[in-house]
Structure formats: C-alpha cells, structure tokens
Amino acid sequence: MARTRARKGWHRYLNGVTVSTTAVAIFVLLPIYWLIVTSFKTPGAVGDNPPQYFPNPLSLTNYQVAFSQYTFGRYIVNSAVIAVIATFLVLGIGTIAGYALGRLPMRGKYPILLVLLMISVFPEVAVVAPLYLLLRDIGWLDSYQALVFPYTAFNLPFAIWILRNYMLGIPKEMEETARIDGASPLKTVWSVILPQALPGLFTAGIFTFTACWTEFLMALTFNSSNNYRTIPVGIALFGSQFTVPYGTIFAASVVSVVPIAVLVLVFRKSVVSGLTSGAVKG
Amino acid sequence: MAPITIDKVTKVYPNGFEAVHELELEVADGEFMVLVGPSGCGKTTALRMVAGLEDISGGTLRIGERVVNDVSSKDRDIAMVFQNYALYPHMTVAENIGFALKLRKLPKAEIKKKVEDAASILGLTEWLDRKPGQLSGGQRQRVAMGRAIVREPSVFLMDEPLSNLDAKLRVQMRAEVARIQRRLGVATLYVTHDQVEAMTMGDRVAVMRAGVLQQCDNPQVLYDHPSNLFVAGFMGSPAMNLFEASLGESASSALVGSQRVALPESLHTTRPALRSYANRPVILGIRPEDLLVEGDSIPTGSDYSPLEGDIELVEALGSELLVHFTTDAHRVEAEGAREADAEGLNAGSLTQGGEGVARVEPRAQLLAGRRVRFMLNPARLHFFDATNGKAITS
Numbered sequence: 001m002a003r004t005r006a007r008k009g010w011h012r013y014l015n016g017v018t019v020s021t022t023a024v025a026i027f028v029l030l031p032i033y034w035l036i037v038t039s040f041k042t043p044g045a046v047g048d049n050p051p052q053y054f055p056n057p058l059s060l061t062n063y064q065v066a067f068s069q070y071t072f073g074r075y076i077v078n079s080a081v082i083a084v085i086a087t088f089l090v091l092g093i094g095t096i097a098g099y100a101l102g103r104l105p106m107r108g109k110y111p112i113l114l115v116l117l118m119i120s121v122f123p124e125v126a127v128v129a130p131l132y133l134l135l136r137d138i139g140w141l142d143s144y145q146a147l148v149f150p151y152t153a154f155n156l157p158f159a160i161w162i163l164r165n166y167m168l169g170i171p172k173e174m175e176e177t178a179r180i181d182g183a184s185p186l187k188t189v190w191s192v193i194l195p196q197a198l199p200g201l202f203t204a205g206i207f208t209f210t211a212c213w214t215e216f217l218m219a220l221t222f223n224s225s226n227n228y229r230t231i232p233v234g235i236a237l238f239g240s241q242f243t244v245p246y247g248t249i250f251a252a253s254v255v256s257v258v259p260i261a262v263l264v265l266v267f268r269k270s271v272v273s274g275l276t277s278g279a280v281k282g
Numbered sequence: 283m284a285p286i287t288i289d290k291v292t293k294v295y296p297n298g299f300e301a302v303h304e305l306e307l308e309v310a311d312g313e314f315m316v317l318v319g320p321s322g323c324g325k326t327t328a329l330r331m332v333a334g335l336e337d338i339s340g341g342t343l344r345i346g347e348r349v350v351n352d353v354s355s356k357d358r359d360i361a362m363v364f365q366n367y368a369l370y371p372h373m374t375v376a377e378n379i380g381f382a383l384k385l386r387k388l389p390k391a392e393i394k395k396k397v398e399d400a401a402s403i404l405g406l407t408e409w410l411d412r413k414p415g416q417l418s419g420g421q422r423q424r425v426a427m428g429r430a431i432v433r434e435p436s437v438f439l440m441d442e443p444l445s446n447l448d449a450k451l452r453v454q455m456r457a458e459v460a461r462i463q464r465r466l467g468v469a470t471l472y473v474t475h476d477q478v479e480a481m482t483m484g485d486r487v488a489v490m491r492a493g494v495l496q497q498c499d500n501p502q503v504l505y506d507h508p509s510n511l512f513v514a515g516f517m518g519s520p521a522m523n524l525f526e527a528s529l530g531e532s533a534s535s536a537l538v539g540s541q542r543v544a545l546p547e548s549l550h551t552t553r554p555a556l557r558s559y560a561n562r563p564v565i566l567g568i569r570p571e572d573l574l575v576e577g578d579s580i581p582t583g584s585d586y587s588p589l590e591g592d593i594e595l596v597e598a599l600g601s602e603l604l605v606h607f608t609t610d611a612h613r614v615e616a617e618g619a620r621e622a623d624a625e626g627l628n629a630g631s632l633t634q635g636g637e638g639v640a641r642v643e644p645r646a647q648l649l650a651g652r653r654v655r656f657m658l659n660p661a662r663l664h665f666f667d668a669t670n671g672k673a674i675t676s
Contacts, residue, residue: 173368176335177429181382182356191381195372 039063039251046247062251066238071226072252075234079256082144082230083212086151090159090208091201093152098163098200099189103175113161120157128221135222142225150222151212159204166200167193202270206263213260231256284346284359284436285311286332286469291341293327293493301327303493304341309437312467314460316484318474320516324493326441329473333362333439345437358437361430365442367422369414369429375401376410379428400432403462420451427459431466438463438470444479456482477517481505489513511565511614511671514664520570520604522664523638524614527566529559536566538589539611539636546585549660555676556665564674565614567664570604573640573656575648586657591638593650603642607654611636 038046042059045052066072101109131150132141140146170193178188194201216232223229229237235252239245286309293302302324309315317325330336332343334355343351350358361382369378376397377384383393401407404424414422423443430438443459444452460483463470474480480487481501488498489512497509501517508514514522527536529545533556536543543566550556573589574580591607613636640656648654665674 171366171368173364173366174370176333176355177362177364177368178381179335180333180355180360180362181429181433182385187385192370195370 035250036254038247039254041247043245043247046250062245062247063255065245065248066252066255070234070238070248070252072231072234072255074227075229075231076255078144078228079213079230080259082147082151083209085144085148086155086212087205087209089148089152090155091205094156094159094163094204095189095194095197095201097156097160099167099193101160102164102167103172113164116157116160119154120161122154124154124217128217131218132221140222142223142228144228146222146228147212147215147219147230150218151208151215155208155211159208162204162207163197163200166197166203170196199270202267206267209263210260213256284469285309285313285344286315286437286471287342287344288328288332289342289344291328291331291343292339293324293331293336294339301493302331305490305493305495307488307495307498309469309471311469314463314470314472314483314485316472316474316480316487317490318477318480318487318516319490319496321475322492323490325473325475325490327493328490329439329441329471332437332471333360334358359435360437360439361433361435362439362441363426363430363443365445367414367426367443367446369422369425371414374411374413375406375417375425375428378414378425379406379432382429382433396432397428400428403431403465404428419447420455423447423455427462431462435468438468438472440470440472442474443472444474445476452479459483478519481517487517489516491516507673507675508567508664509673509675511567511666511673514567514666514673515615518569520639520641523568523570523573524666525566525568525609525636525638526563526612526614526668528563529556529561531560533557533560536564538566539609541589541609541611543587543589543658544585544660545587545663546660548585549663552661553665553674553676555674559665559667559674563668565666565668565671567666568638568658569662569664570639570641572659572662573605573638573642574659575605575640575642575646575654575656578643578646578657580657584659586659589656589658591654591656593648593652593654594637595650596648598644600644602644603646603648605640605642605646605648605654607638607640609636609638613637 037053037055039062040058040060041052041055042057042061043065045055045059100106101113135141135146174192174196175188178192183192214232215230216236219230219233220236223233231252235249235256238249238252286307288305288307288309290304290306291302292300292304294300305324305328307315307317307328317328319325327336331338332345334350334353338351342349345358345360370381373381376394379400380393380397383396388396397410398407401410404427406421406424406428409417409421409425414425417425423446426443430440440459444455447455456479472479472483480489481504484501486498487501487504489496489504491512497504497513499507504513504517508517508522511524515524525538527538527543529536530542533545533550535545545556568589574586580586589609591609593605593607595606597604597606640654642648666672667674
C-alpha cells in the first residue's frame with residue numbers, strides 16, 4: 001500500500017529531513033550571527049537588555065578600536081607569518097613522508113604510522129612546560145620560531161596521514177611509467193604525483209593553517225611579548241583589569257575568522273575529495 | 283631497435299615464492315612475441331623484469347648486445363604500455379605523449395613535431411589538447427601507445443594493453459596494435475591472458491604456466507602440435523576436448539569410455555611412439571572442429587572412426603554451431619585452462635561427466651536430446667602421456 005499524497009506549495013518542503021537540518025543549521029549559525037551582529041553595534045549598545053537583534057545604528061567603532069587602541073594589526077601579521085610558514089613546512093615534509101610511507105618499500109611502515117597517529121592525539125598540555133624550558137634555554141622565547149616549530153611538529157602527523165592516504169590512491173603504474181620515461185624520483189613526485197595529490201595537499205594545508213591560526217596555549221606560554229602575540233592570545237588579553245571590551249573582542253574575532261572562511265570556500269571541493277580519498281578510490 | 287634475449291632468467295620473491303623459473307626466450311628484432319598464460323603464471327613478472335621494474339634474481343637479460351640486469355629502466359631504451367594506461371590525468375594528450383621527450387630536454391619544436399607525428403599515426407590529432415579524462419577508453423589506449431612510440435625505443439613492452447576495452451573495441455585495437463608494431467618494426471613483448479589475442483597478434487607465442495615456459499612457437503604450430511596437456515587445453519576456444527582413453531593391443535584402437543576408436547596403421551607410421559603405449563592409459567585430445575558430422579566434408583575412402591555422444595545443447599553462432607555433447611568417457615581438465623578461456627564459451631554450465639564440444643557446419647540438423655555420430659580423422663587426434671601430460675608426437 002503506497003501512500004502517495006502529492007504535496008503542494010511549500011508543504012512539499014516540510015518533512016523530517018528539512019526540519020531537522022534547519023534546526024541544526026540554526027543551532028550552529030546563531031552564535032556566528034550573534035558574533036557578527038554584536039561586532040557592528042556601538043560599544044554602548046553591546047550590553048543592552050533586551051538585546052538588539054539587528055544593530056541600530058550600524059557602527060564600525062569596535063573595528064576601529066581593535067586596530068587603533070590595541071595592536072590587532074600586529075597580531076594578524078604575527079599569526080599569518082607563523083601559520084603560513086608552519087603550513088608550508090608541514091606540507092613540504094608531509095608530502096615527502098607521506099610519499100615514502102605510502103609508496104616506497106620500507107621496513108617498519110606500520111609502526112611509524114601508529115606512532116604518528118599517537119602523536120596526533122597527544123595532549124598539548126603535557127608538553128607545554130618542558131617545551132617552555134627548552135625554548136627558554138635556547139633563547140627562542142618571544143620569537144616566531146618558538147611557535148613555528150612546535151606547530152609544525154604537532155600538525156605533521158595528521159598531514160602525513162592525509163597525504164599518505166591520498167598517494168595510496170594514485171596508481172602505481174603512474175610512477176612506473178614516469179620511471180621508464182626517464183624521470184628521477186624527485187621529478188616523479190614533483191610532476192606526476194604532486195599534481196594528482198593537490199586535493200590532499202589542500203586538505204592537509206587548510207587543517208594545518210586553521211590549527212596554527214587558532215592555537216592558544218603555546219602561543220600564550222611561549223610569546224609573552226606583545227610584539228609576538230598571535231590573534232587568539234591578543235584577543236583574550238584585550239581590555240584591562242576593570243573592563244572587558246566585548247564589542248572589540250567580537251569585531252576582532254570576526255576579522256580573524258575571515259581568512260579561514262575564505263580558504264575553505266575557495267578549496268571546499270578539494271577538501272571534500274581529500275578527506276574521502278582512500279574511502280572511495282576515484 | 284634490438285632483440286631481447288632472456289637467458290635462464292629467474293624471479294624469486296623475498297618470501298621464497300618463485301614467480302619465474304629459468305625463463306629462456308628470445309625476441310628477434312622486429313618480432314611480435316606474445317607471452318600468454320593464466321593469471322599468476324609469471325608472465326607479467328617476466329615482462330616487468332625486462333622493463334626493469336622488478337629485480338632479476340638469476341640469469342641474464344640482454345637487450346641488443348648489452349646485459350641490462352642492473353641497468354635502470356630509463357637507460358634500457360624501452361617503452362611500456364600498461365593495462366590501465368597510466369596516463370597522467372593532469373596533462374593534455376600532447377603533454378602525455380611528449381613527457382618522455384621533455385625529460386630528455388629535446389627542443390620544444392622537435393617535441394611538438396614528434397608528438398604530432400605519433401598522433402597522426404594513431405588518429406589522435408584532434409584530441410591533442412584534451413585531458414585523458416575527456417577521452418573514451420579506446421582513445422586513452424591510443425594515447426598510451428602514442429607515449430610509447432614517440433620515444434622510438436628499441437623495445438616495446440605491453441602488459442595486457444587491451445584488457446580494459448570492451449569486446450568490440452578490443453578486436454579493433456588488436457589489429458591496430460599489430461599494424462603499428464609491424465610498421466615500426468620494433469621488438470615487442472606483449473603479455474596477455476587471452477589466447478585469442480595471442481593467436482591473432484603474435485609472430486610467436488610463448489605459453490607460461492606457474493613460472494615455467496611450456497612452449498614457444500608460432501601460433502599455428504602451438505595450436506596444431508601442443509607439446510603438453512596444458513598448452514593443448516589453453517590454446518583454442520572452445521578448448522580442446524580431452525578424454526581419458528586406453529590404447530588396446532598393439533595400440534590399434536583406443537577405448538574412449540565404452541566406445542572403441544580405431545587407430546589406423548597410417549597413424550602409427552607418423553607417430554611410432556604410440557606403439558609403446560599399447561595397453562596403457564593415455565589422454566586423447568580432439569579439437570572441436572575435428573569432430574565432423576554429416577554435412578561436413580568427409581573424404582570418401584578415408585579411415586575416419588566414429589564417436590557417438592548425446593547432444594545436450596546446441597549453440598548457433600551463425601557461422602558455426604557449437605554442439606555440447608556427453609559421452610561416458612571421463613573428461614580431463616587441463617589445469618588452469620578453463621579459467622583462462624577468455625571468450626567464456628565453454629566455461630560454466632556444463633561441467634560434470636564426459637562432456638565435449640564440437641564445432642560443426644551451421645546447417646547441420648542437430649537437436650538437443652538426440653544422439654549424434656561424429657567422425658574423427660585419426661591424423662588430427664592428439665595423444666598425451668597420462669602420467670606427465672606430455673604430447674606423444676614422435
């Protein structure tokens with residue numbers, strides 16, 4: 001017995017899937033909406049009760065304050081430098097390691113992969129103190145490298161996993177052909193493997209960049225000087241003993257989200273195919 | 283251009299598995315040599331050793347006069363076509379074909395010219411700017427060929443290059459690959475599991491089984507004079523009918539099931555060794571086309587012997603009929619031959635008992651369920667030693 005009651009108009013869209021999807025979307029998007037809306041309120045209207053659901057008047061004061069009163073521009077530069085360098089290091093090393101673990105005949109591949117997996121779930125807190133002492137002793141506190149290297153180390157395992165899985169999906173004959181054609185191993189990786197591993201690189205790159213961009217604990221611990229502060233630490237330390245400038249914090253947060261959002265939007269197709277490779281060989 | 287000499291080449295994997303055992307094969311300059319056998323017989327391993335993709339555990343491999351055992355792939359002056367083509371998906375057809383030349387740092391204009399020449403031979407000219415993903419299976423196959431021929435290598439190696447194509451295209455490309463090879467006159471080693479490809483394309487065919495070369499000769503000789511049971515069962519589709527039989531007193535007849543097939547004196551003059559099998563079991567091989575029925579031309583006054591069977595199924599192929607019949611004789615399976623029967627004509631359905639297949643004239647009046655009387659030309663019968671499977675030829 002088939003129930004085929006034709007639905008008309010908007011009722012067509014009223015079913016379990018759309019309702020629950022909408023509910024989840026609201027749950028996820030509401031805080032983001034609140035973040036954006038609040039950042040455009042005048043500092044005085046931020047704490048209004050009842051709250052303004054849409055800012056009136058629209059104000060850019062919070063943004064001006066973030067960049068003028070605080071050195072938010074400096075934080076952006078610091079974060080960008082550190083995240084970009086760490087990401088490139090991760091991708092560079094990760095590609096070579098992923099290729100080796102995915103493709104080259106070598107002993108102990110699986111123990112290595114297992115150790116990598118363990119490292120990637122290792123709690124950061126456990127190494128912050130020893131790392132602090134180490135960095136202090138070699139005089140790297142308050143510097144870019146104090147964060148670049150730990151970030152590289154912490155994000156490398158996951159990147160290696162993604163890249164390795166991606167490379168496993170590239171037919172072996174591809175390399176063998178290149179070999180017979182006369183390509184050296186590095187040339188093969190560069191002109192045959194890498195172009196095909198691009199989605200994997202994008203995925204690993206975006207994950208690494210995001211992790212570096214948002215990391216808080218190490219950034220707070222290792223770089224206490226204002227000159228080397230990154231965005232998350234900078235935002236957290238906005239304000240003074242007696243005031244918490246919520247408007248400014250919200251504005252700065254919006255600015256810091258933009259690059260990530262843009263990256264994901266631009267590369268979203270590649271990211272999806274990068275994450276699902278290995279599951280479905282294409 | 284150079285001949286390939288494979289001299290007692292052996293491949294033993296680290297786990298002790300011997301994939302290829304003392305393979306001896308010589309591919310003459312310009313010759314099209316097909317290496318055929320069921321899956322896992324070592325043919326691909328042999329090819330990969332020639333390509334330098336697999337280490338050689340023992341023996342000597344020469345290309346031309348040069349021993350190349352320890353020469354890397356790129357310095358062997360070979361080109362290889364893979365089953366899955368292994369085209370670079372991010373490069374256009376022209377870039378794919380020209381990649382090897384680019385690696386050799388040839389001037390751009392020369393690369394362009396060579397790529398265009400290769401493309402025109404293969405009919406790819408209008409596709410040069412496409413990516414492999416936009417091409418059909420047959421076109422991709424051509425690009426893979428183009429990549430091989432553009433380098434003007436001294437040796438072509440092909441690993442089942444037609445297996446990924448559909449049946450019709452495969453037949454078409456079969457002729458095309460053979461034509462290109464003849465035109466270029468390059469020594470070619472071609473691996474396939476498809477005995478039809480082997481028969482139709484090869485100047486010579488080498489049949490392998492379990493790492494051991496069984497027989498290497500031109501296709502017709504392989505077909506007419508298989509050296510053992512395996513080759514007999516492998517070459518030809520439908521496969522040769524193999525029945526257990528025992529030779530009578532002074533080998534003047536063979537008992538096949540309950541039927542006695544007379545073996546005339548003429549047979550013994552050509553194959554005297556048969557006498558020594560008197561009163562002993564042998565395996566009798568009959569090609570499907572050697573089972574004649576009324577309507578097939580049987581010369582008058584011939585010494586043909588009858589063999590009867592019950593028709594189980596008649597398959598009309600238009601140009602011929604395939605008659606599946608049963609006898610009370612015991613059928614012998616040549617190991618591995620059935621799985622390799624690429625056309626699949628006699629795989630599956632009829633497996634038990636003493637069934638056989640005959641290929642007869644299309645207008646023959648044969649119906650399933652009837653009894654049929656075949657006539658056998660004794661000169662066309664094959665006899666094999668029942669203990670070691672070797673053909674009794676002399």
